[in-house]
Amino acid sequence: MAQNPWQRPVNKNLWVLWKLKPFLRSRLGLLLAYLLAMLCSAGASLVLPQGARFILDKGFHSYKALLWISIALFILGMFTVAMRGLRDGLATWLGQGVVADLRSAVFSHALHLPAIFYETFRTGEVISRLSSDVTILRFGLTGVLGRSLQSGITLVGALVLMLVTMPQLLLPGVLVLPLLVFVNIRSGRLQRGYSRKEQDYLADLSAHTEESINGIRVIQALTLEPQTETRYRQDIHLLLGQVWSRVKVQSWSTFLTGSLVFLALSAMLYLGGLAVLEKQVGMGVLAAFLLYALMAATSLASLGELWGSMSRLAGATERLLALLDEKPEHSAQALSGEVGKVPESSEFSIRNPARLTLERVAFRYPSRPDVPAIENISLDIEPGETVAFVGASGAGKSTVFSLLMRHYQPSEGQILLDGTAIDAMPLRSLRQQLAVVPQHPVIFSMSIADNILMARPDANEAALLAAVKAARVDEFSDRLEDKLKTHVGEKGVTLSGGQRQRIAIARAILRNPRVLILDEATSALDAENERLIQEALANLTAQRTTLVAAHRLATIVHAARIAVLDQGRLIAIGSHEALLKSCPTYRQFAELQRLHEQSPELSTLEKIRA
């Protein structure tokens, strides 16, 4: 079941990062090279203070010793920076690669999620996870791999070397250590909570942004700009509140950690200075010790940051992986189903028409389980037959089509295609045999030709042009400068509703399906264009199993049979003439239509009154 925004993942530990393992496994060689470079870089940094020790204790004894120690220091320094550069480069490469794989995996998974997922999960939230969570992961992962992992190793190494160099000076460090650990753990926990909420608010913000920009015309038409702006500001305010809380904790933690570290360092310097004054140790030993202490302190601070960023990283990983955990609408096996070659449709060659059978089909939408959308529908549609569905708005026409496309599974009963239950068929194979012309076609931001070719990318030019002509697309494309290559803008914004429907019809023609579903396919066309397209559709539907939903009598009157739906139930089926005699609901529908056709200028209200 899809997650609602209020059911976001709230896992509290960092183990979720372990789930990134499969994405690292394919880069094992790179990971080992990175670990090696990181160990070399950490080791070389730990040797550097020994150079300072030698210079101070032995370097001033002779010119030659000074020269050799300086040369050795230079070589060591070069090695350190080379390893550091290699480590950072490999870390970035590794981190970016893991994130790219994860992002592709989540995106392709999102493409296969069922209709029900997108009913409960806002698209803006999916986009937010794929953008802002991925960004956190990208920076977090490269940061953790780049610096923080080495800090842990350096800290341990520096502590061991401090112990070896001047164990008596460790006392101040030991005393402040529990406090440091406490501050870091506490602040890490707080930061994790805040950053998780921050991401949730960011997702809300993205979802609202997407909704507002998509619905910009409605917002402008209803002059809802001030309210939309206020809601946006409120979202930002909530987000900033979380950022502010997190930053406060972060700043306090940096201040407290820094103070404790400097307290310990000052005490060490004082105690160490006493030892030098009393000639117990040389200056070089104290300098090396203090350098190790400084290294330990910086590593500790960096680990504190790591704790905070790991929390953000864990949150982002969790939210991305939660999308991967959603159940897809079909298995990979279903996707690889045998598809078969679709014949060219330039001549409208009919693929052997299909028989469709609905056996006691009932369905309730998962988001509205109390109300049946379809109840106990049984219907046998002969190969090549055209059946029209009529009924009031909400009667269940589109739901029948969605069940056929297997966007949903019937709650009871089954649908058969040529005697085989569609549930048992590979999804791709089923959908290759169907084509839907929806009431509100989705047009993509590409050219007219590319939009049509989506139905069959391998179609040749003759097939494309035939579909264009049959669907009367050429009637408007010929008047455009770039003809079929004209870019139609986002969601086909530069086209009229009727032009978008003609593109959708051309897609269906090109697809050359065995079952054609016309769901109010010509509702946005004017009478002249509808008449012309009906002719084209007549060619397309002849001897092809066709299901039509339409409000206009002219569209359905020629159907072999008309199925009358009322509140999800099939109340009558028969020819136009037979239904006029036997079905009062249909008679009423036909009379209203006739009234409309005779006096199209009557307002809807007048028609209802009539």
Ligand SMILES: Nc1ncnc2c1ncn2[C@@H]1O[C@H](COP(=O)(O)OP(=O)(O)OP(=O)(O)O)[C@@H](O)[C@H]1O
């Ligand atoms: N995704 C959904 N979730 C919950 N209920 C839905 C969903 N889609 C449709 N419904 C409900 O199912 C019933 C049938 O809707 P459907 O869209 O099939 O009607 P229709 O006959 O195609 O209507 P129209 O002629 O207006 O397109 C309606 O009561 C509708 O509110």
